[in-house]
Amino acid sequence: MTQTQFTKTFHEITPTPKSVLILLLEGKKDEEIAAEIGASAATVRKHIQNLCDRFKIPSQVAGIKKNRRQELIALAAQYLPDLVKDRAVALKQQRSPLTPLPSPVTPSAKAETSKQTQDWGGAPDASVFYGRTEELSQLKTWILDDSCRLVALLGMAGIGKTTLSVKLAQEIEGKFDCVIWRSLRNAPPVEKLLADLLQVLSRRSQPDKSGRVDELISQLMEHLRASRCLLVVDDFDRILKSGDFVGHYQEGYKAYGQLLKRVGEEPHQSCLLLSSLEKPREIALLEGETLPVRSLPLSGLGKAAREILKAKGLSGEDNWEILIKLYRGNPLALKMVASTIQELFGGSVADFLEMSLTGIVQDIIFLIGQQFNRLSPLEKDIMYWLAIEQEPITLIKLRTCLAVSELQLFTALKSLGERSLIEKGSGQFSLQPAVIEYVRNKFVKQICQEIDEFIKTQDLSALKLFKSHALVKLTDKDGVQEDQASPILISFKERLLTARDSGIQTNITEQLEQIIATLPDNSQRDVVYAKTYLENLLIELKGN
Ligand SMILES: Nc1ncnc2c1ncn2[C@@H]1O[C@H](COP(=O)(O)OP(=O)(O)OP(=O)(O)O)[C@@H](O)[C@H]1O
Numbered sequence: 001m002t003q004t005q006f007t008k009t010f011h012e013i014t015p016t017p018k019s020v021l022i023l024l025l026e027g028k029k030d031e032e033i034a035a036e037i038g039a040s041a042a043t044v045r046k047h048i049q050n051l052c053d054r055f056k057i058p059s060q061v062a063g064i065k066k067n068r069r070q071e072l073i074a075l076a077a078q079y080l081p082d083l084v085k086d087r088a089v090a091l092k093q094q095r096s097p098l099t100p101l102p103s104p105v106t107p108s109a110k111a112e113t114s115k116q117t118q119d120w121g122g123a124p125d126a127s128v129f130y131g132r133t134e135e136l137s138q139l140k141t142w143i144l145d146d147s148c149r150l151v152a153l154l155g156m157a158g159i160g161k162t163t164l165s166v167k168l169a170q171e172i173e174g175k176f177d178c179v180i181w182r183s184l185r186n187a188p189p190v191e192k193l194l195a196d197l198l199q200v201l202s203r204r205s206q207p208d209k210s211g212r213v214d215e216l217i218s219q220l221m222e223h224l225r226a227s228r229c230l231l232v233v234d235d236f237d238r239i240l241k242s243g244d245f246v247g248h249y250q251e252g253y254k255a256y257g258q259l260l261k262r263v264g265e266e267p268h269q270s271c272l273l274l275s276s277l278e279k280p281r282e283i284a285l286l287e288g289e290t291l292p293v294r295s296l297p298l299s300g301l302g303k304a305a306r307e308i309l310k311a312k313g314l315s316g317e318d319n320w321e322i323l324i325k326l327y328r329g330n331p332l333a334l335k336m337v338a339s340t341i342q343e344l345f346g347g348s349v350a351d352f353l354e355m356s357l358t359g360i361v362q363d364i365i366f367l368i369g370q371q372f373n374r375l376s377p378l379e380k381d382i383m384y385w386l387a388i389e390q391e392p393i394t395l396i397k398l399r400t401c402l403a404v405s406e407l408q409l410f411t412a413l414k415s416l417g418e419r420s421l422i423e424k425g426s427g428q429f430s431l432q433p434a435v436i437e438y439v440r441n442k443f444v445k446q447i448c449q450e451i452d453e454f455i456k457t458q459d460l461s462a463l464k465l466f467k468s469h470a471l472v473k474l475t476d477k478d479g480v481q482e483d484q485a486s487p488i489l490i491s492f493k494e495r496l497l498t499a500r501d502s503g504i505q506t507n508i509t510e511q512l513e514q515i516i517a518t519l520p521d522n523s524q525r526d527v528v529y530a531k532t533y534l535e536n537l538l539i540e541l542k543g544n
Pocket residue numbers: 128129130131132155156157158159160161162163164235277301331332335
């Protein structure tokens with residue numbers, strides 16, 4: 001019998017046999033149960049027999065006679081662990097083909113007899129789960145003790161939001177009358193999601209498609225007030241807009257904001273847990289340490305990430321910490337890189353690190369690319385600067401690079417932080433190593449395109465990034481530092497050399513000299529940038 005079948009059957013039992021079952025699971029004797037329900041011990045035994053029938057407990061398995069009562073207790077130990085007095089003993093005594101492995105539900109969840117509905121709607125498997133004990137405990141406190149109504153799990157792609165949401169929901173489902181898990185990966189209009197939720201909550205066979213959004217939200221609010229529901233909405237970022245500051249909705253999805261606002265503001269006994277790459281506006285507006293709306297930014301798995309490398313069969317444990325740090329404990333990135341190490345380096349982390357300390361595998365490029373393409377122009381600019389710098393950079397220094405107001409810069413940085421693309425520590429901003437690599441490649445590619453365009457059109461306006469960003473690190477005094485070992489410069493040079501060697505561009509040095517000559521002779525910052533790295537580049541190219 002599956003959890004769903006068990007739960008369904010459990011809820012279908014009428015009150016008296018349900019009380020019998022609960023008392024039985026509490027370890028009471030037949031006579032005690034009889035006294036509590038005001039019936040004879042014989043009636044209690046009859047109820048137990050009927051319960052065994054309802055839960056399809058056979059009297060023998062493979063020719064061996066079974067104690068059906070014990071089998072019933074063992075089954076419940078698995079699916080309703082909180083009701084069983086001594087779950088471990090029950091499981092040990094009666095482990096049989098009928099009693100599969102224990103469920104991941106924590107025994108600490110309180111007795112909850114009115115569980116009605118569970119609909120996991122394609123939630124992924126979270127049975128392989130490492131670490132995150134602090135996050136789980138924090139979320140449980142917020143949801144169960146502080147009765148938070150709206151909670152957001154935030155973090156960069158692959159950090160483990162979905163997995164944590166499933167694990168948490170599994171561990172606390174016993175505290176709710178209803179658990180529904182949904183993903184917005186196909187960006188359903190809010191009406192569709194609401195109709196779907198209402199269909200599950202009201203146990204109708206057909207969704208009601210008639211209502212207006214606000215009416216549908218009102219109906220949902222009624223359910224959230226009347227019973228204790230846990231709604232998990234994954235992939236919330238799919239309906240948020242890219243190319244804008246963080247947290248705004250795509251055209252046609254604004255009503256999701258209305259939903260969050262009402263769930264966060266109106267009193268009810270339920271919780272909506274969402275996961276997202278970015279923080280939706282409503283959460284930012286409504287959240288607070290002592291308020292019923294909160295958000296939890298997820299960082300890497302830390303030491304627990306070792307388990308991922310272990311499971312992938314990697315060797316060279318001494319170097320695992322380096323690898324984990326390099327990918328900031330991102331489980332997806334680590335899984336991907338571990339596969340590469342296994343494939344290309346026979347599982348040796350040391351060999352991988354030696355060969356390509358800064359190399360990143362294709363899949364991670366895709367991963368970060370997805371995030372990067374969503375950014376506003378200013379956010380992209382900041383990313384480029386952080387990638388050029390490589391090291392943490394202060395707000396003051398960043399301001400010298402960008403011709404924008406303090407407020408604009410501040411808003412963009414906040415937005416990037418909420419997208420989990422940049423990290424902030426002691427007043428400085430930085431990028432994850434894999435992100436630096438991605439942004440740097442993107443930058444060089446873009447600049448090469450600009451040069452190509454300029455060569456074709458002789459139009460200076462083709463040089464955009466080229467003039468707005470230094471290819472080399474800045475000194476503290478707003479100038480350009482001579483730094484020929486700059487990785488950007490090196491990869492730029494490599495690209496140009498490849499183009500020259502393959503005959504695509506044979507006269508690169510002349511072209512670059514021509515660009516320098518075309519640049520106006522003044523000390524404007526963009527001209528200084530462009531000239532300085534063109535000159536640096538010429539030195540590099542001539543050296544070859
Ligand atoms: N705590 C964990 N223990 C073991 N594996 C994990 C853990 N968290 C995540 N993973 C694994 O890492 C991968 C990425 O996790 P998940 O899909 O939950 O990330 P996500 O943050 O939801 O990503 P996205 O933003 O792309 O939706 C999955 O393969 C998942 O199984």
